[in-house]
Amino acid sequence: MHTQRGLSDMIRKLSLVGVPAVLLFVAACSGSPTKNSDSSSSPAAGNSSPAASTAPSTPKERIAYTVWVEGTESDASLALAFKKLGDKFNLDLKMVYTPLTDLPTKINLAASTGDFPDIIFKIPNGIDTKKMGVQGILLPLKELSKKYAPNFLKALNETTDAEKVITVQNDFYQMPVLAEKGMANNNRNGTIYRKDILDKNGIKSPTTTEEFYNVLKQLKQLYPDSAPISNRTPGLAKSTFFSVFGVYSTPVEQYILASDAYKESIAYMAKLYKEKLLDNEFLTITQQQFNEKVYANKVFFFYDNEQTYEQMGTQLAGINTQELTQAMADSDPKKKEDLSKKLLSVVDVMPNIQAPGREFSKGSPDLVNLRGVVFSKKIKNPERALEMVDYLFSKEGSRFGALGDEGVAYTIGSDGKLRVRNMTDEEKKKNPLAAALQLGSRRTLEVYRDTRLVGYRETTVNGASFKERPMEIYEMNDEQTQRYAVLNAQITKKQQEYESKFITGALEVEKGWNDYINDLKKLGLDEMLKLQNDTRVK
DSSP states (O other), rough: OOOOOOOTTTOOOOOOSOOOOEEEOOOOOOOOOOOOOOOOOOTTTSSSGGGGGSOOSSOOOOOEEEEEESOOOOOOOHHHHHHHHHHHHTTEEEEEEEEEHHHHHHHHHHHHHHHOSSSEEEEEETTHHHHHHHHBBBOHHHHHHHHHHHHHHHHHHHSSTTHHHEETTEOOOOOEEEGOOOOOSSGGGGEEEEEHHHHTTTTOOOBBBHHHHHHHHHHHHHOTTSSSBBBBBHHHHHHHHHHTGGGSSOOTTTTTSSSSHHHHHHHHHHHHTTTTTTTTTTTOOOHHHHHHHHTTOOOEEEEEEEEHHHHHHHHHHHHHHHHHHHHHOOSOOHHHHHHHHHTTEEEEEEEOBOOEEEEEOOOOOOEEEEEEEEEEEESSSSSHOOOOHHHSSHHHHHHHHHHHBTTTTTTTTTSSOOEEEOOHHHHHHHOOHHHHHHTOOOTOOEEEEOOHOOOOOOOOOOOOOOOOOOEEEEOOOOOHHHHHHHHHHHHHHHHHHHHOOOOOOSSSHHHHHHHHHHHHHTHHHHHHHHHHHHHBBO
């Protein structure tokens, strides 16, 4: 669900300029969703306002809202999903679809002209909702949520520091995408590998960096046209090595991209790149090119989330996606076991490996994703819009966002277990929304990723323990925020320039390291770190 971000952009800034800000900095690993358990209990089950957790039973006057969302008009399942959601609340949702690359410009233009839509669903990264809220463009939600969005408020209160992240001047202006801790993005990521290829050649899964290097060399010798390790984005490619070398264990007072652990991880990547064990196209590769390499058996290791594991793994193993989803939802343990064995015989998740003297670690959990829902301050009947979005944070709404309608895409048995229905081809033609959701292709309406609510998925990614970088929150005033924005931009640009040179061999890490650190200091690294350390919320 999320847009993937490069790991060299280690610090995500939530508020840019113009207002006192609470800032959250996340060492981001990736984005995109879904690792779950098979629990069917619901934290929202005891909600004191049951009407808020389901579609309204009392008919209300039908009203219309203009809704902007990332996508294209040709995306039939997306259109049907929103129509279904609007109909549940007797609302006409007039959808306006815009490609993600064009949406930020369109939103900023609307903010400057005053021609703002009623609702923006999944607002893009980089849009300063705090600033827009203080400027009177967006609807303040704190008080309205208490009355019209109890499910959202409950999820917000249960998510660590979530309200701090979105609050400015004692109010907030978006309903962010929230995640139960076990479903935070980096917790659901791992290094996926082709177990069948390794088994076929009598190669054991590596446990150390030296073994990993030797395995990659062996695979390159066996498959000369391969790129043994690759990824669909540069950031994901680095995630494996940043974790292995303990980059995220760097003390929060320091700049992790100037640490010894970072230096070692980049040097290791440069070694793999030089010997063409790391895909030499990883800095420019497209999703399509990456997929083609994986399916052509030219990539054997890649770092990603369990949704990609499920999608690519099932295709490589010849498993129907619906069949796997059904097995996950079904109470019959034999079905789960059989499908899991088949899948795991082809793709598996590599156990955490460590570099000598380093501690395996991951970045801060992505519990709060600011690609949420915002509303125009000029929206009429705001309570109706809030009730609609609040529904998606409920048990029924979470299932609708992930699967579709009960009785169509899934059923609830007498034992309380959710079961995905095996839809006929005729049913799929009549109800493409349910078919699309059932096959896992529609995640736009999924705003609360909570296994306890959805209760149908099952963990596929290695659950081994690891050190997790703490979430960092800073409180900066206007002047500090603006200064930080300048420092961070120029330091990040220089850091990325050096990093590319280091990995590709244009500059040797050992020879260029001192110049790298000195250049960052010249651009204000020490000042930026002091700003962080002085304003960190303890």
